[in-house]
Amino acid sequence: MDNIRESREYKLAKDWEMAVNSFSFNPKQFAAAIPDMHPTLQQSLYRLVKECIVVMADETRHYDERNRASHEEVKCIMEYLKKNGKHIPLK
Structure with a gap:
Protein backbone atom coordinates (compact mmCIF):
# COMPACT_ATOMS: atom_id res chain seq x y z
CA MET A 1 0.00 0.00 0.00
CA ASP A 2 1.63 3.17 -1.22
CA ASN A 3 1.72 6.13 1.13
CA ILE A 4 -0.25 4.32 3.85
CA ARG A 5 0.99 6.88 6.40
CA GLU A 6 -0.63 9.67 4.38
CA SER A 7 -4.07 8.02 4.33
CA ARG A 8 -6.99 9.02 6.51
CA GLU A 9 -7.30 5.37 7.54
CA TYR A 10 -3.77 5.36 8.92
CA LYS A 11 -4.41 8.59 10.81
CA LEU A 12 -7.61 7.14 12.26
CA ALA A 13 -5.77 3.96 13.29
CA LYS A 14 -3.17 6.07 15.11
CA ASP A 15 -5.92 8.10 16.85
CA TRP A 16 -7.58 4.84 17.88
CA GLU A 17 -4.24 3.54 19.11
CA MET A 18 -3.90 6.54 21.42
CA ALA A 19 -7.49 6.21 22.66
CA VAL A 20 -7.18 2.55 23.66
CA ASN A 21 -3.70 3.04 25.13
CA SER A 22 -5.34 4.10 28.36
CA PHE A 23 -6.40 2.07 31.35
CA SER A 24 -9.65 4.01 31.38
CA PHE A 25 -10.68 2.85 27.88
CA ASN A 26 -13.63 0.49 28.24
CA PRO A 27 -14.19 -1.84 25.23
CA LYS A 28 -17.64 -2.80 26.51
CA GLN A 29 -18.74 0.84 26.56
CA PHE A 30 -17.40 1.29 23.04
CA ALA A 31 -19.32 -1.80 21.89
CA ALA A 32 -22.46 -0.57 23.67
Whole structure:
Protein backbone atom coordinates (compact mmCIF):
# COMPACT_ATOMS: atom_id res chain seq x y z
CA MET A 1 0.00 0.00 0.00
CA ASP A 2 1.63 3.17 -1.22
CA ASN A 3 1.72 6.13 1.13
CA ILE A 4 -0.25 4.32 3.85
CA ARG A 5 0.99 6.88 6.40
CA GLU A 6 -0.63 9.67 4.38
CA SER A 7 -4.07 8.02 4.33
CA ARG A 8 -6.99 9.02 6.51
CA GLU A 9 -7.30 5.37 7.54
CA TYR A 10 -3.77 5.36 8.92
CA LYS A 11 -4.41 8.59 10.81
CA LEU A 12 -7.61 7.14 12.26
CA ALA A 13 -5.77 3.96 13.29
CA LYS A 14 -3.17 6.07 15.11
CA ASP A 15 -5.92 8.10 16.85
CA TRP A 16 -7.58 4.84 17.88
CA GLU A 17 -4.24 3.54 19.11
CA MET A 18 -3.90 6.54 21.42
CA ALA A 19 -7.49 6.21 22.66
CA VAL A 20 -7.18 2.55 23.66
CA ASN A 21 -3.70 3.04 25.13
CA SER A 22 -5.34 4.10 28.36
CA PHE A 23 -6.40 2.07 31.35
CA SER A 24 -9.65 4.01 31.38
CA PHE A 25 -10.68 2.85 27.88
CA ASN A 26 -13.63 0.49 28.24
CA PRO A 27 -14.19 -1.84 25.23
CA LYS A 28 -17.64 -2.80 26.51
CA GLN A 29 -18.74 0.84 26.56
CA PHE A 30 -17.40 1.29 23.04
CA ALA A 31 -19.32 -1.80 21.89
CA ALA A 32 -22.46 -0.57 23.67
CA ALA A 33 -22.43 2.47 21.38
CA ILE A 34 -22.69 0.33 18.23
CA PRO A 35 -26.51 -0.02 18.32
CA ASP A 36 -26.73 3.78 18.12
CA MET A 37 -24.91 3.73 14.78
CA HIS A 38 -26.77 3.72 11.50
CA PRO A 39 -27.18 0.08 10.32
CA THR A 40 -25.02 0.68 7.23
CA LEU A 41 -22.26 2.03 9.47
CA GLN A 42 -22.57 -0.99 11.74
CA GLN A 43 -21.96 -3.09 8.64
CA SER A 44 -18.93 -0.95 7.75
CA LEU A 45 -17.58 -1.44 11.27
CA TYR A 46 -17.95 -5.20 10.89
CA ARG A 47 -16.04 -5.14 7.58
CA LEU A 48 -13.30 -3.18 9.36
CA VAL A 49 -13.16 -5.72 12.18
CA LYS A 50 -12.92 -8.58 9.66
CA GLU A 51 -9.98 -6.91 7.92
CA CYS A 52 -8.29 -6.44 11.30
CA ILE A 53 -8.75 -10.14 11.99
CA VAL A 54 -7.07 -11.00 8.68
CA VAL A 55 -4.04 -8.87 9.58
CA MET A 56 -3.85 -10.12 13.15
CA ALA A 57 -3.98 -13.76 12.00
CA ASP A 58 -1.11 -13.31 9.54
CA GLU A 59 1.69 -15.74 10.39
CA THR A 60 4.33 -13.56 8.75
CA ARG A 61 3.97 -10.83 11.39
CA HIS A 62 6.03 -10.83 14.59
CA TYR A 63 4.19 -11.83 17.75
CA ASP A 64 5.50 -11.78 21.27
CA GLU A 65 3.98 -13.26 24.39
CA ARG A 66 1.90 -10.13 25.05
CA ASN A 67 -0.19 -10.67 21.95
CA ARG A 68 0.19 -14.39 21.31
CA ALA A 69 -3.26 -15.22 22.77
CA SER A 70 -5.08 -12.74 20.53
CA HIS A 71 -3.10 -13.97 17.51
CA GLU A 72 -4.05 -17.58 18.25
CA GLU A 73 -7.70 -16.67 18.76
CA VAL A 74 -7.99 -14.71 15.51
CA LYS A 75 -6.45 -17.66 13.67
CA CYS A 76 -9.41 -19.72 14.93
CA ILE A 77 -11.83 -17.00 13.88
CA MET A 78 -10.22 -16.97 10.41
CA GLU A 79 -10.72 -20.74 10.13
CA TYR A 80 -14.40 -20.24 10.92
CA LEU A 81 -14.75 -17.34 8.48
CA LYS A 82 -13.07 -19.31 5.70
CA LYS A 83 -15.66 -22.08 6.14
CA ASN A 84 -18.74 -20.06 7.08
CA GLY A 85 -18.07 -16.38 6.36
CA LYS A 86 -20.41 -14.34 4.24
CA HIS A 87 -19.79 -11.55 1.80
CA ILE A 88 -20.71 -8.34 3.60
CA PRO A 89 -22.05 -5.91 1.01
CA LEU A 90 -21.26 -2.22 1.09
CA LYS A 91 -24.93 -1.29 1.59
